[in-house]
Amino acid sequence: MSLWEYANPVKFLGLSERLLPWLWALAAVCLLVGLTWGFFLTPDDFRQGSTVKIIYLHVPSALMAINAWFMMLVASLIWIVRRHHVSALAARAAAPVGIVMTLIALLTGAIWGQPMWGTYWAWDPRLTSFLILFLFYLGYVALWEAIEDPDTAADLTSILCLVGSVFAVLSRYAVNFWNQGLHQGASLSLDKEENVADVFYFPLLVCIAGFVLLFLALVLYRTGTEIRVRRTAALRARAARIVAPEGGLDA
Amino acid sequence: MRALLIRDLRLALRAGGGFGLGLAFFLIVVVLVPFSVGPQAALLTRIAPGVLWLGALLACLLSLDRMLAVDWEDGALDLLATSPLPLEGVLAVKAVAHWITTGLPLVVAAPALGVLLNLAPGGYGVLVLSLALGTPALSMIGAFGAALTVGIKRGGLLLSLLVLPLYVPTLIFGAEAARRGAEGLDPSTPLLFLAGITAGVLACMPFAAGAVLRVNLR
Numbered sequence: 001m002s003l004w005e006y007a008n009p010v011k012f013l014g015l016s017e018r019l020l021p022w023l024w025a026l027a028a029v030c031l032l033v034g035l036t037w038g039f040f041l042t043p044d045d046f047r048q049g050s051t052v053k054i055i056y057l058h059v060p061s062a063l064m065a066i067n068a069w070f071m072m073l074v075a076s077l078i079w080i081v082r083r084h085h086v087s088a089l090a091a092r093a094a095a096p097v098g099i100v101m102t103l104i105a106l107l108t109g110a111i112w113g114q115p116m117w118g119t120y121w122a123w124d125p126r127l128t129s130f131l132i133l134f135l136f137y138l139g140y141v142a143l144w145e146a147i148e149d150p151d152t153a154a155d156l157t158s159i160l161c162l163v164g165s166v167f168a169v170l171s172r173y174a175v176n177f178w179n180q181g182l183h184q185g186a187s188l189s190l191d192k193e194e195n196v197a198d199v200f201y202f203p204l205l206v207c208i209a210g211f212v213l214l215f216l217a218l219v220l221y222r223t224g225t226e227i228r229v230r231r232t233a234a235l236r237a238r239a240a241r242i243v244a245p246e247g248g249l250d251a
Numbered sequence: 252m253r254a255l256l257i258r259d260l261r262l263a264l265r266a267g268g269g270f271g272l273g274l275a276f277f278l279i280v281v282v283l284v285p286f287s288v289g290p291q292a293a294l295l296t297r298i299a300p301g302v303l304w305l306g307a308l309l310a311c312l313l314s315l316d317r318m319l320a321v322d323w324e325d326g327a328l329d330l331l332a333t334s335p336l337p338l339e340g341v342l343a344v345k346a347v348a349h350w351i352t353t354g355l356p357l358v359v360a361a362p363a364l365g366v367l368l369n370l371a372p373g374g375y376g377v378l379v380l381s382l383a384l385g386t387p388a389l390s391m392i393g394a395f396g397a398a399l400t401v402g403i404k405r406g407g408l409l410l411s412l413l414v415l416p417l418y419v420p421t422l423i424f425g426a427e428a429a430r431r432g433a434e435g436l437d438p439s440t441p442l443l444f445l446a447g448i449t450a451g452v453l454a455c456m457p458f459a460a461g462a463v464l465r466v467n468l469r
Contacts, residue, residue, distance in 0.1 A: 132416055138412065139409075152466055159459055159466075167419070167420065171416075175419075177424075177444070
């Protein structure tokens with residue numbers, strides 16, 4: 001019994017079908033509890049008022065935006081090294097989810113930023129690197145869509161994912177440098193984890209768990225869809241091959 | 252390797268269109284900037300390093316899809332793939348040829364265009380140095396992008412979408428060095444970072460580009 005057993009699409013589908021109802025249910029419960037707790041049952045912050053509550057959407061989605069890319073990186077590596085199709089399809093399935101997470105993080109950040117910083121957007125290092133991450137996601141998905149042959153597409157996108165990861169990290173620190181060069185003393189820190197009080201901390205943890213479960217459920221579900229689409233294409237191709245000789249092509 | 256380099260250079264020079272086009276594009280971008288932001292000298296002085304870097308980057312991007320597409324269409328790339336020279340070497344040579352025909356003219360022309368944009372007098376040396384250090388990285392990253400999209404019909408737009416995010420670090424350090432030079436600050440830190448990125452890209456990128464080209468030639 002090893003993890004690699006689930007590289008078999010049939011085994012994978014069986015497992016994901018057994019897991020998915022639980023994942024959906026747990027994600028729904030976590031999100032419902034976390035968000036209700038966070039939005040209605042925690043006090044307002046004495047400086048930020050009720051705007052602080054957007055943290056329950058912003059932090060988990062930002063976390064998952066980065067982790068989704070990380071998962072794609074691992075899946076791409078597995079595809080390159082061990083050639084498991086499920087892995088390549090999982091990377092493909094995760095990308096749009098990652099895009100949505102990035103967008104949620106950017107939008108909630110902008111909504112929070114308007115009353116707090118007085119602006120929807122600032123060229124702060126973290127904001128900028130998230131925007132760049134968004135561009136990387138777009139390029140990755142566009143490349144998947146542009147190539148017809150699935151194996152070629154999987155190879156190319158996985159290498160793009162590796163190269164993109166290196167450059168995403170580079171950009172993250174390059175942007176840091178550039179910003180300090182431009183705005184000395186800009187102290188917009190999004191790193192709230194340290195000064196978050198326990199009342200906000202526990203619902204936040206529940207929300208993060210909810211987002212993780214939601215991400216897992218979405219990726220498993222979408223991977224299953226991709227596997228079925230691939231299987232349909234294979235069946236069609238086989239049917240076409242069986243029909244073709246009767247038309248007198250080969251015989 | 253040398254034969255391939257000479258062949259590529261000769262093709263770029265004689266086959267019309269490619270050579271000088273990037274340079275003309277660079278000129279037009281720079282000329283259009285005063286039209287769009289107004290001719291105030293102080294404003295132009297302030298934005299000149301950034302505009303020159305952006306113009307050079309876009310001019311580099313413009314000629315990328317020609318780097319491999321022509322050889323792909325007439326089958327020369329397949330011959331190169333079966334030659335004793337590894338594909339990584341082929342792509343490195345292609346990037347060098349691209350740099351000589353696109354990057355180098357941009358580096359040489361940048362000071363003249365700096366005059367048009369009223370660049371601060373002290374900034375010319377650093378601008379040329381930063382472009383000379385940065386454009387090889389642009390060509391090499393571009394070779395990776397070209398190898399990635401070579402099999403796709405009308406891949407030009409996709410190429411830009413894939414390559415531009417990869418250009419971010421180079422642009423940040425290059426433009427920052429040029430800006431510091433123009434304002435009379437010490438540009439050595441961003442210049443060193445820029446050189447580091449270029450060296451890293453030149454060392455590692457041929458392998459990534461070779462891997463994707465091999466997939467595309469399968």
